[in-house]
Amino acid sequence: MSHTALIVGATGIVGQNLANRLVAEGWTVHGLARRTATLPTTVLPVTADVLDAPSLRPALAGLRPSHVFFTTWSRRATEAENCAVNSAMLRNVFAALPAPDALIHGSLVTGLKHYLGPFEAYAKGPLPQTPFRETMPRLDVENFYYDQEDALFEAAARHGFSWSVHRPHTIIGHAIGNVMNMGSTLAVYASICRETGRPFVFPGSPTQWNGLTDVTDARQLASQIHWAATTPAGRDQAFNIVNGDVFRWNWLWPQLAAWFGIPAAPYPGHATSLENVLSADAALWADIAARHGLRENALDRLASPWHTDADLGRPIECVTDMSKSRTLGFTAYQTTPESFFDLFEILRAQRYIP
Numbered sequence: 278m279s280h281t282a283l284i285v286g287a288t289g290i291v292g293q294n295l296a297n298r299l300v301a302e303g304w305t306v307h308g309l310a311r312r313t314a315t316l317p318t319t320v321l322p323v324t325a326d327v328l329d330a331p332s333l334r335p336a337l338a339g340l341r342p343s344h345v346f347f348t349t350w351s352r353r354a355t356e357a358e359n360c361a362v363n364s365a366m367l368r369n370v371f372a373a374l375p376a377p378d379a380l381i382h383g384s385l386v387t388g389l390k391h392y393l394g395p396f397e398a399y400a401k402g403p404l405p406q407t408p409f410r411e412t413m414p415r416l417d418v419e420n421f422y423y424d425q426e427d428a429l430f431e432a433a434a435r436h437g438f439s440w441s442v443h444r445p446h447t448i449i450g451h452a453i454g455n456v457m458n459m460g461s462t463l464a465v466y467a468s469i470c471r472e473t474g475r476p477f478v479f480p481g482s483p484t485q486w487n488g489l490t491d492v493t494d495a496r497q498l499a500s501q502i503h504w505a506a507t508t509p510a511g512r513d514q515a516f517n518i519v520n521g522d523v524f525r526w527n528w529l530w531p532q533l534a535a536w537f538g539i540p541a542a543p544y545p546g547h548a549t550s551l552e553n554v555l556s557a558d559a560a561l562w563a564d565i566a567a568r569h570g571l572r573e574n575a576l577d578r579l580a581s582p583w584h585t586d587a588d589l590g591r592p593i594e595c596v597t598d599m600s601k602s603r604t605l606g607f608t609a610y611q612t613t614p615e616s617f618f619d620l621f622e623i624l625r626a627q628r629y630i631p
Contacts, residue, residue: 279303279304279305280299280304280343280344280381281304281305281306281307281341281343282296282299282305282307282342282346283307283309283337283340283342283345283346283370283374284299284306284308284320284346284348285309285327285345285346285348285349286309286310286347286348286349286350287307287308287309287310287313287316287320287348288313288315288452288454289348289349289455290450290451290452290455290457290458291348291349291386291445291450291495291499292348292349293450293451293452293495294452294495294496294499295348295498295499295502295503296308296316296319296320297317297499298499298500298502299499299503300317300319300320305321306319306320306321307320307322307340307342308321308322308323309323309324309325309327309336309370310322310324310349311324311326312324315453315454323336323337323340324336325337327349327366327369328351328365328366330373333370333373336373337370337373338375339375340374341376341379342380343379343380343381343382344380344381344382344383344506345370345371345374345380345382345383345384346384346386346502346506347366347367347384347385347386347425347429348386350363350366350421351363351366352396355397356397356418356419356420356421359395359421360419360421361424363421363424363425364425364427364428366425367385367425367428367429367432368428368432371432371435377432378436380436381438381439381506382438382439382440382441382505382506383429383432383433383438383441384440384441384442384502384506385425385429385441385442386442386443386498386502387425387442387444388422388444388445388446389409389444389445389446389595389597391415391420391422391423391444392404392409392413392444393591393595394416395421395422396587397419404593407595407596408596408597408598409444409517409595409598410598410600410601411515411516411517411598411601426515440512441502441505441506441511441512441513441514441515441516442514442515442516443498443501443516443518444515444516444517445493445498445518445519446490446491446493446519446595446597447493447588448492448493448495448498449492449493449495449613449617449620450494450495450496450616451495451620451623451624453573453578453579453629455581456581458579458580458584459492459581459584459585460616460617460620461579461581461624461629462580462584463585463617464579464620464621464624464629464630465555465562465576465579465580465630466551466555466582467533467536467537467539468537468565468630469561469562469565470537471537471538471539471631472565473561476542477534477537477539477540477541477542478542478545479526479527479530479541479542479544479589480548480549480550480551480554480585480586480589481548481586481589481590482548482589482590482591482592483546483547484591484593484594485526485590485591485595486526486527486530486544487525487527489523489525489594490523490524490525490594490595491519491520491523491595491596491613492519493518493520494520494611494613494616496611497520497609497610500607500609501516501518501602501607501609504606504609505602505607508605508606508607510606511602511605514605516599516602516607517597517598517601518597518602519597519599520610521599521609521610521611522610522611523596524613529613533617536617536618536621537621548586548589548590550582550586551582551585551586551589552582552583552586554582555576559575559577562574562575562576563575563576565631568631569628570628571628571629571630572627573629579629
């Protein structure tokens with residue numbers, strides 16, 4: 278059976294990797310984004326702003342996707358605004374599709390803020406005991422992930438399609454210009470340390486340095502999304518998704534340093550804001566890019582240190598249970614060191630890092 282996908286947020290870290298997976302599986306893929314110039318030629322571009330409802334309908338005219346995948350979000354100043362804006366994205370798309378009753382499945386990517394709370398209350402107050410499980414109740418706070426889920430559930434009930442929600446941890450994968458990209462951020466940080474001789478210091482909390490954690494390879498996430506969208510067991514379910522291994526940063530950090538040919542600095546025993554460390558390095562990066570002939574000389578296009586600080590500054594261990602999808606048949610696995618090394622190889626081969 279042939280499938281046609283509409284990926285909302287096709288240029289992001291999730292959208293790009295999902296598009297690659299679906300194209301490889303023989304799907305016809307339409308990629309919706311405000312700027313589609315960077316989409317590969319295998320993806321059919323749909324240039325539109327999902328928050329501009331009047332212009333969205335003509336942009337989607339003629340499209341009859343069997344599956345729609347929501348892989349993007351928009352950050353606002355308050356969580357109340359986040360809730361309104363990000364749920365509106367879903368509602369606008371379903372309202373603009375010319376044949377929403379033809380949909381077979383709708384997928385939504387959220388994340389561990391489902392369990393840890395939104396940015397305004399992130400990892401504060403009473404927190405659930407790890408590992409995080411899909412059966413845990415929603416937190417009693419505003420959270421735009423919950424509003425997005427509700428918008429998806431409402432549309433699925435109205436138009437008769439199945440749904441799936443995917444909750445990754447920190448996503449490691451290739452996407453230039455992504456606002457939440459730890460892998461590229463650490464690659465830039467390590468490259469600057471190698472060029473300048475600065476110490477490559479782990480910027481996170483003692484809990485993250487010493488405790489157990491996990492991450493999600495974007496390719497692993499794409500595999501689960503595809504599985505849930507095409508497998509009866511994946512219908513009408515929310516799933517955690519991580520690589521499948523657990524690690525401690527005090528074990529992984531020296532391996533990342535070794536890949537760049539630099540020593541791992543001794544951990545200072547406290548968090549060190551990477552946003553502060555890199556705050557004055559825009560001109561330095563532009564110089565590094567010029568000397569090495571790199572493709573991107575804008576530091577903020579490659580690095581999102583504020584988000585890396587949030588991820589690595591957590592005061593609790595972050596371990597995610599995947600028993601639910603494994604029991605239902607999703608058994609893919611990815612080793613975390615290779616997630617980082619594969620990304621670093623791509624960034625170097627494409628001349629984004631020296």
